[in-house]
Amino acid sequence: MDETSPSRRGGSAAAEPLFRPLEGGALRPLGAVPPSIQWIVTAIGGLAALALGAGLLAAWRARRGERRRRALLDDIGLLQGALLPPVADRVGGLCASVAYRPWDGPGAGGDFYDVFALPGGRDGVVLGDVEGHGREVIGATAALRHSLRAYLEAGLEPRAALELAGEVLGRDPAATMATAVLAVHDPRSGMFTWAGAGHPPPILLGGEFGAETLTAAAAPPLGAATATGLRQTSVYLPRGSAACLFTDGLIDARAGGGRLGLDRLGELAENLGDRLSASTLLDAVGREASEITDDMAVCVLRPTARSAGEHLEGAHGRVEELALPPGQISTSLMQRFLWACGVEADEAQAAMSAARETAREGAGVLLRVETEGRAPVAISQLGRATLAPVP
Template identity: 40%
Template sequence: RSASNERAGRRSRPAERAGRAPAPRLAAATPPPAFARLGQAAATFSAGAAPTSRATRRSAREDGRRDASTAGSPLTRTVVRVLEVVPTRLRIALAALVGLGLLLGAATVVQTVRRRRLERQRRRLIADVGVLQSALLPEIPEHIGGARVTAAYRPAEGLAAGGDFYDAFELPGGRTAVLVGDISGHGRDVVPLTALARYNLRAYLEAGLTPRATLHVAANVLAPHIGDRQVTIAAAIFDPGMGRLTYACAGHGPPLLLGTDATPVTACSSPPIGAGAPTGRRQTTIALAPGATACFHTDGLDEVPVASGRLGREGVAEELRAVGPEGDSAELLARIVRRSEHQPDDMAACIITALPGGADRWCLRLEELEVDAETLNSGWAERFLLACGVGRPHLGTALLEAREIVARDGTAVIEVRVGEALAEVRVAAPPAVMLPIERRPAGSSAAAEAG
């Protein structure tokens, strides 16, 4: 039966195909556009969210490195290949170190630029300070009275004005006055004190006081203004008509001399102004014939450091001899600067040379000392007389006379005249310090008042 049914089915299928048309198929339903876009988004999300294997990610990284290693310059490819073998943590540490190096380099550049700017400002300020200090120092003509005078000043290293000063001017009778001084300390507070000291000293010399009296009066005037500072001064007057140089020092060394065999006595020298002791007690007069030279300078020249220590007074004298009578103070300072290692203190020098035509007949050396009871009791007066070459018989007589005058007047002046013969001693009462006043005729004063 099954076989007959199968045969019957085969016979009927062609007939069906031939007799009727096949049944129409149903068309697929077309979704709306909104649903289509939603489906596409879901498919994209499913594709992106599909997890990738570790091997796939490693392969992608290797492909990226390979592309980077094959692109760019040879240096870039070399760096990339090196970094491929560096662990990630070490790579991060190296990047941090590189960043830190860049920051330090930038900071170094900024500091270098700032340091150079500050150095330029420092140099300008030092130049301004030097100009300010030089403005307080007068311009010295080459010839003053019967002498050739040169003066020079050099500030110390560093940003601070110094207290060194000098002055030279003409006095009546063709005489030449010289001032050299030093106020302790540096800075702007010293500048007005420098001007105060110089103008006061100049006024006293122009008024007719001797160098010793000038220092004595200046000590009383300047002491209330300088506070705890000290002032060293050398005041001198050169008289070409007599061929002699009279000077007094307060805390200052005697002048260096060329062309003369005079040897000043430094025993019982006066202390600086402000040292708490009376000053202006010593005065020396020496011969300064035409062509002879005297150099007054501050301690900044003596104290410059050299290879063997300090230059010292002998070193300055050596440089003065190298400069010679025809040299000037600026050349002397320049030689000392070249010889020294640095200049910790400011320097001032004034050289005076007697011009031809002056007198050369002066052959004495006068040494003066004003003494009081304390000076006599301490033995200072005796040391002074011995240093001047006074013998014992004359020494005792001079001290006895000095004690009598001191008991009566408070102080006495011992004057020793040293010449070719034995030293001669004179003791007298101190002269009254009086500033000369210009006197007018009686009629002129009355007429002035009436007018």
């Protein structure tokens, strides 16, 4: 070892400069970075690489977010064209307002509505929700909306239209499950008739509607591999009243640690008073809810003219119907329905016996109850839903 090495002298050598002067005062690099500062150079390089990577990642995320935003807008545009057609402020004997708000999640959903004129001066309403979101459900949702409208235009009552739609979807193993509510308004009599399939009932405001909305024996959704179109309700809808049809995104909104719920939605609608419209109700839900978890669609209907029913005694009653297809005569279902309608136990027992007797002939059974009258429960054979006009 050289005698002048630091180990021999017992001291430490002075750090050799990185650059050595050349003639004329210029500097030239000496070569490798000393080990004592290599970690500093490595760290600086790593930080620079991280900064560059973060910038590239942020730019990529921004481009992806913009693509998603454009795709969402495209989805909404397709939905508005195929599922949410323009609705006039006045349709036949109804003032109508409709509104739709997409969920802020991955793409728009399968909510749909339509309000249209029917033969004979009546008005038809279709509103529902197909399971799923985005472009994947647009085709199925559009087909269902057009089918339900066509069934009403062909003369079927709301319950029969849902029954037929359920049969058609039941023959398709790839069918998507959906909920729907259909309604028909007759401005001459003032009667408003609706039926649902796995869907919440309309909210009725501003009239004397008799008993509370009946939810017993509710019909299952469309495409649920079972018969639907079991229930139908008719009420008198006078001037000054309103019917509010909506998808379950409104009542499933999160508020106060739970769901908003049907009762609270009814309170919000009632509190709006004369300001009630589809848009103002969605605004009220938005203010009340801490989180929206699904698309929301609303249709608010108001009668525009006095009907002949205003002068008829008993016009303010409610008519409830339960349809039981052949081979599906359920005593427990009939019992829940009749008791919910306020039918006395003895009369309910007699009605169920008559229904079972009718079913022995291999036919379905239709039970009809006038909740505000004294007429006995009417039992009749259930006709099969077809596209032939219903008288």
